Amino acid sequence: xxxxxxxxxxxxxxxxxxxxxxxxxxxxxxxxxxxxxxxxxxxxxxxxxxxxxxxxxxxxxxxxxxxxxxxxxxxxxxxxxxxxxxxxxxxxxxxxxxxxxxxxxxxxxxxxxxxxxxxxxxxxxxxxxxxxxxxxxxxxxxxxxxxxxxxxxxxxxxxxxxxxxxxxxxxxxxxxxxxxxxxxxxxxxxxxxxxxxxxxxxxxxxxxxxxxxxxxxxxxxxxxxxxxxxxxxxxxxxxxxxxxxxxxxxxxxxxxxxxxxxxxxxxxxxxxxxxxxxxxxxxxxxxxxxxxxxxxxxxxxxxxxxxxxxxxxxxxxxxxxxxxxxxxxxxxxxxxxxxxxxxxxxxxxxxxxxxxxxxxxxxxxxxxxxxxxxxxxxxxxxxxxxxxxxxxxxxxxxxx
Ligand code: CTP
Numbered sequence: 001x002x003x004x005x006x007x008x009x010x011x012x013x014x015x016x017x018x019x020x021x022x023x024x025x026x027x028x029x030x031x032x033x034x035x036x037x038x039x040x041x042x043x044x045x046x047x048x049x050x051x052x053x054x055x056x057x058x059x060x061x062x063x064x065x066x067x068x069x070x071x072x073x074x075x076x077x078x079x080x081x082x083x084x085x086x087x088x089x090x091x092x093x094x095x096x097x098x099x100x101x102x103x104x105x106x107x108x109x110x111x112x113x114x115x116x117x118x119x120x121x122x123x124x125x126x127x128x129x130x131x132x133x134x135x136x137x138x139x140x141x142x143x144x145x146x147x148x149x150x151x152x153x154x155x156x157x158x159x160x161x162x163x164x165x166x167x168x169x170x171x172x173x174x175x176x177x178x179x180x181x182x183x184x185x186x187x188x189x190x191x192x193x194x195x196x197x198x199x200x201x202x203x204x205x206x207x208x209x210x211x212x213x214x215x216x217x218x219x220x221x222x223x224x225x226x227x228x229x230x231x232x233x234x235x236x237x238x239x240x241x242x243x244x245x246x247x248x249x250x251x252x253x254x255x256x257x258x259x260x261x262x263x264x265x266x267x268x269x270x271x272x273x274x275x276x277x278x279x280x281x282x283x284x285x286x287x288x289x290x291x292x293x294x295x296x297x298x299x300x301x302x303x304x305x306x307x308x309x310x311x312x313x314x315x316x317x318x319x320x321x322x323x324x325x326x327x328x329x330x331x332x333x334x335x336x337x338x339x340x341x342x343x344x345x346x347x348x349x350x351x352x353x354x355x356x357x358x359x360x361x362x363x364x365x366x367x368x369x370x371x372x373x374x375x376x377x378x379x380x381x382x383x384x385x386x387x388x389x390x391x392x393x394x395x396x397x398x399x400x
Contacts, residue, residue: 006175007037008243009220013080013112014039014061015105018046019087019121020155021164026055028086028167033060035171036243040064040076042105044092066104073104077111078381081224082174085109086147087121087164090132096144097135115177117145119170124160147173182226183391188265189227190316191219192273192305194234196252200297201284208274209356212236214321215272217383219244225387227268232258234273252276252302259305263312268390270319271306274356278302310340317394319343319386325350333366342393343367345386365389 012032016022025041032039041061043053053063066072085092085105092105096118101107109116118139126132127149140146148165165173179185193215199205212233219231220241229244232255240246247258252275259269278299288295310318318341322332325348332346346364349356353376362376365386374382 007032007035007171007178008223009241010037010174010178010224011079011081012037012039012174013076013083013108014041015044015083015085015088015092015109016041016047016051016056017044017085017087017089017092017105018049019089019164020050021087021121022047022050024164024167025051025086026059028170029056029061030059031167031171032174035175037174038062040079042076042108044103044105064104073107074111076104076108077114080108080112080114082115082117082177083109083112084117084119084147084170084174086119086170088118090120090122090126090129093118093120093132093135093139097138115143115145115181117147117174117177119147119165120149120162121164122149122162123154123156124158124162127160127162145173145177178226182224184222184225184227184268184387184394187227187267187394188230188262189219189222189268189270190230190232190259190262190266191215191222191270192232192234192255192259192275193219194236194238195274196234196255196276196302197250198252198276198279198302199250199283200280201286201288203287206276206278206280207235208276210234210274211356212238212273213359214361214379214383215270216241217379218270218272218386221380221383221387222268222270222390224384225391230262232262232273252279252305256303256305256308259309263309266309266312266316268319268394269306269309269316270390271309272321273305274323275305276302304339306341307339315340317342317390319345319390322346323349323356329364329366329371332364333371336366336368343389367393 039061041056041063101110150163150165151161152163194212195208195210197205197207216238219229223229223243231244232247249255281298281300306320320341322335324331328346336344344366360376361379361382365372
């Protein structure tokens with residue numbers, strides 16, 4: 001495993017509300033960014049009196065407002081791995097407790113399934129006030145994570161609880177949150193992704209239209225849950241997800257060898273690659289010249305990596321993909337049984353806008369007992385939902 005930052009690729013929505021401590025948020029963004037996190041910032045109207053969008057952008061944040069097209073709050077809510085509100089004013093806590101949804105930040109908080117963290121900041125009397133106590137108790141009951149507040153001298157000249165926790169400690173709290181949240185801590189996952197390339201001669205070969213997006217999204221989603229992930233990837237144009245070990249391969253035979261080299265350290269196997277079923281029997285050492293009018297190439301079968309992994313003793317938890325044209329469910333269900341795998345994810349490749357090379361996917365989830373159809377969604381979301389299904393089915397992990 002390569003050296004990795006402590007918050008690799010974590011997507012954090014930072015909500016900044018109008019307390020004097022907002023002046024510390026560029027430092028908070030800088031620290032998060034330095035640890036590999038991606039930060040989008042939502043500034044409340046009053047926060048703009050204490051910190052500027054320009055200062056936050058300069059240290060790596062993307063400042064978001066609701067003037068863009070579409071449903072910005074939903075997009076933000078889905079994007080987030082966590083929402084952090086720092087500083088969180090007494091007013092913001094009361095609005096969260098009431099379920100308010102009257103601006104971008106509160107609507108995103110209501111629309112997200114990601115953990116919500118708050119770093120309160122206010123005068124000590126306000127913090128101790130019965131109304132604030134009641135709001136905090138309600139929010140804690142709803143699993144809102146409180147980071148602080150700290151005690152000490154306050155901007156108002158008083159001394160007591162209500163100072164915003166220092167940025168470095170907020171970052172440490174987030175690191176702990178993920179360390180504790182990942183349901184796949186200690187689980188070793190191997191994911192194949194992309195197409196394979198089967199050479200015919202030094203210039204030519206056979207491949208397919210897979211881009212690797214689904215497999216890369218799955219590797220990232222597994223790593224997000226704390227799994228240590230090896231991504232065995234055919235040639236793709238994608239950047240490796242942060243914190244994931246990459247084994248770059250070209251042909252199906254190389255992919256098979258790379259996967260089998262991990263056989264002793266594989267608790268979960270996800271075969272998302274579009275592996276070529278056949279390869280040219282002979283790989284020519286020199287370029288094939290066009291001398292004949294017709295050309296016949298003999299192909300031989302490639303190893304079936306997924307079936308081979310499923311036949312290991314003991315087998316890891318195995319997930320396969322079935323890209324089909326025609327009757328999706330019956331073909332994929334038969335394929336699941338034939339390969340002896342735990343979960344088959346079936347997707348149509350003859351439908352507009354989903355599947356191969358698209359950002360969205362529409363899948364059927366097929367296990368031994370049932371089939372569940374999921375609506376079309378971005379591959380990153382399908383990946384996260386699939387990981388939740390894997391976690392549910394793994395014997396020794398708790399639901400996220
Ligand atoms: N797979 C594999 N090794 C192969 C072929 C496929 O590991 N040589 C895996 C794929 O990664 C995928 C699943 O098997 O998870 C199903 O792939 P698919 O191409 O749909 O099925 P095939 O077994 O190749 O069957 P067919 O092409 O006849 O539909």
